[in-house]
Structures are given as C-alpha cells and as structure tokens.
Amino acid sequence: MNGFLNQLSLVGDWLTSSQQWHGPDGIPHRLLEHLTYSGLSLLFAALIGLSLGLLVGHTGRGAFAVASVANLARAVPTFGLVVLVVTLAGLSTAPVLVALTALAVPPILINTFEGIRGVDPDARDAARGMGMTGWEVLLKAEVPMALPLILLGLRVAAIQVVATATVAAYPGLGGLGRFIVDGLARNDYELVIGGSAVVVLLALVVQAVFTALRRVVVSPGLRAPASGP
C-alpha cells in the first residue's frame, strides 16, 4: 500500500508543477492532440460503421461478410498496424488517423448490425402494419430499439481509439502517450506515471460520457443492465 501512496504523491507532484501546464509539452496541448486524433477517427468510423451497419442490418444482406470482418479485425494487433503505417508512410498524422479509423469501424459496424438484426420481428411487423415506410421502420422502430447495442459499439470503439492513440506516441506521434514514451526513454518514472494518470483520467471520462449518454438517449423501456466490454 505504501507503494501506491508513493505513486499517488508522484502523480500529485507532477500534476501540480507549473511546467506541465504550458507549451507544446504541456498537458493541455497533449490532451488537445489526443482528443483531436481520437475524435476525428471516431467520427469517421461512426459515419462508416453506422451507415453500413444500418444498411446490412435492415436489408439482411452481407451479414456473413460483416461478421467475418469483425472477427478478423479483432485479431489485428493495433500496435503492429500503427508502427507499420508509420514505417511505410512516414511520420505524419493522416496515415495514423486512417489506421485508427480502420480499427474503430468493426466494433461500431458489428454492434449496429447485431442491434438492428436483434429487433423483435413482431415490433418490426407492427411498425410496418401501422403503414410506416422502410425508412420510417428503420429510424422510428429499429434504431431506437437497437440503441443500447449501437452505443456499446461506439463505446468499445472509443476506448480502443483512445488506447491506440496512446500507443501511437511510440512511433513518434503526439498525444498523451508522449509522456509515457518519453518518460520511459529518459528513465523518468515521474513523467511515466504522471502521463499514465492523465490517460487513465481520460479513459474514465470517456466511460462516464457513454454511461450518461445511455441514460439520456435510450428509451426507459429498454434499459437492461449493460453487458459486454
């Protein structure tokens, strides 16, 4: 327990020293970089994953392809992919963003698809019976009922993007991972653990945002206990 308190006080010292709060090596700048990488990748991935997932889920065509892609994607070592992209394309932000996006699409795609597929067929029939068009069935019946799974997919993707953006500091990208990677290179444990603490805080905020989102947007009738990672 002593070690843990030491670690906490190290984090405290590091966080409160003023040099952490200014300049390109400061926390605000690194956090902004991190949020930019993660936010942009997640946005692109959501556009691709949601539209494809809704399409495949609603029409039922291409289900096998979606399941295979999702399975294969989980096996891709994110670290290897990011390092490979930097080795092949040189150190710039755009290729890494493409890699982050590619990694974030599958969880969004598969969960959106599963969510839409899993909608009670009776509810779908009822919607159709009320005279809804295909679009109305999708947007007014299927999507609201699939929301818990869609949000789960977005949350898993967000967690993965934030984690991979941290690792992307190793081949030289900015973001919060810089503190950890630079600290390791300089044998500066205070920097490593301070940087880790900021990363952990960001992860907790992401988790909290999705929990709150779930409370707000999911219909009360559907709120079962959350499952899945």
Add this chain to the structure above:
Amino acid sequence: MRDGEPLVRWAWIGDHVDELAHYTGVHLRLGLLPVLLGLLISIPLGILCHRWRWAYPPTLTAANILYSIPSLALFMIFVRYTGLTERTVMIPLTLYTLSVLIPNVVDGLAAVPDPVRQAATAMGFSTVRRVVQVELPIAVPVVVAGVRVAAVSSISLVAVGQLIGQGGLGYYITRGLQLDFPTPIITATVLIMLLALVTDALLVLAQRLLTPWARGKGAAA
C-alpha cells in the same frame, strides 16, 4: 522506409525461423495465461453474481472501468510493483478479460432452463453439485463465446508489452521501426493475427468436444 526496400524480404523470414518460433511461444504464453487466469476469476465471480443479482451491476461496472484503461498506462502502473517482467504484462491482460468473461458466465448461467434446475434439485443434487455438474456445462457455449473474444483480443494486445520489453512477437515490431525495416513488422503482425485466428478456431473445436449433446442440432454459435 528506404528506397528500393521491398515490402517483405522473404530471405529474412527464412533466416529467422528459430527465433520467430521462440517469440511465438512467448507470445502465446503472455496472451493465453491471462485468459486462463481470467476464467478462473470470472467463473466464481459469475456464479456469485448470478446468485446475488445485486452484486452484478457494480462488479460489471468495475470490470468495464478496468477495460477502458489503455494498456500502456496500466502496464506502467504495474511496473512499480512487478518490474519489467512478464507479470507486468499478464496482470493487466487478465484484468481486461474480466469485462468479457464475467457477463458471459452470468448470461450462460441465466440461460439454464428452470425445469432443468428444478429436476436437478429434485434428483437430490446439492447446490454446489448442481452448479458444477448441471448449470456450468449448459453454460459452456456462452462462456466459450466470451473466451474466444477474450483470447483473440489478449493475443493482439500482448505486442504493446514490448514497450516494457515483454511483448512476445512485439519485439519485431519495435525492432523493425528502429531499423526502418518493414519485413519484421509485417511478419510479426501477420503471425499475431494467425495466432489469434488459430486459437479462435481451436476454441470452437474445444466447445464442440465439451458439448457433445449440442452437436448435429445446428446449435452453438
């Protein structure tokens, strides 16, 4: 990448077969032991959460919070206690598996039909014997589905451990970056994917062997 360097230099792979095999072994150990440990933790916790439902939401929230912490940060937190050892990689990977395995154990147990449970009780099974001999076997397909997800993710995450010097095949990823030489990076990345997919296939096979009654019914996803 240097000009004129081919994407993959096949001769390099031929020269490094023994070394690659060694790191593959290390990689499997680092990736799969955590899944086994995670299962050993998740089964009792899942049984408890199934019996006392109020314990389930907080347990799951804790597991999900652990899962959301990036591996690089979690490794660094454990470096203080376990040093730059394999344990520092395996402990966080074990913690990550919980967010998949615990809900699957609970869901698997919840899927046991009530008449089956009652029949076991009527036959004089004690609670413990009923859980171990009747409920857990019926839960196997759902639990294995979780183990598959956990194993595949765990194998692909091991590589990050290379940043503390314990990454199995991740060794070739950092090495390739340092040498500006894509062959080892591609080789390691493809090997890691293969390990994950073969493990996944073996788990499907294991499930078929563990649930002979489900065979031929087109059940078990």
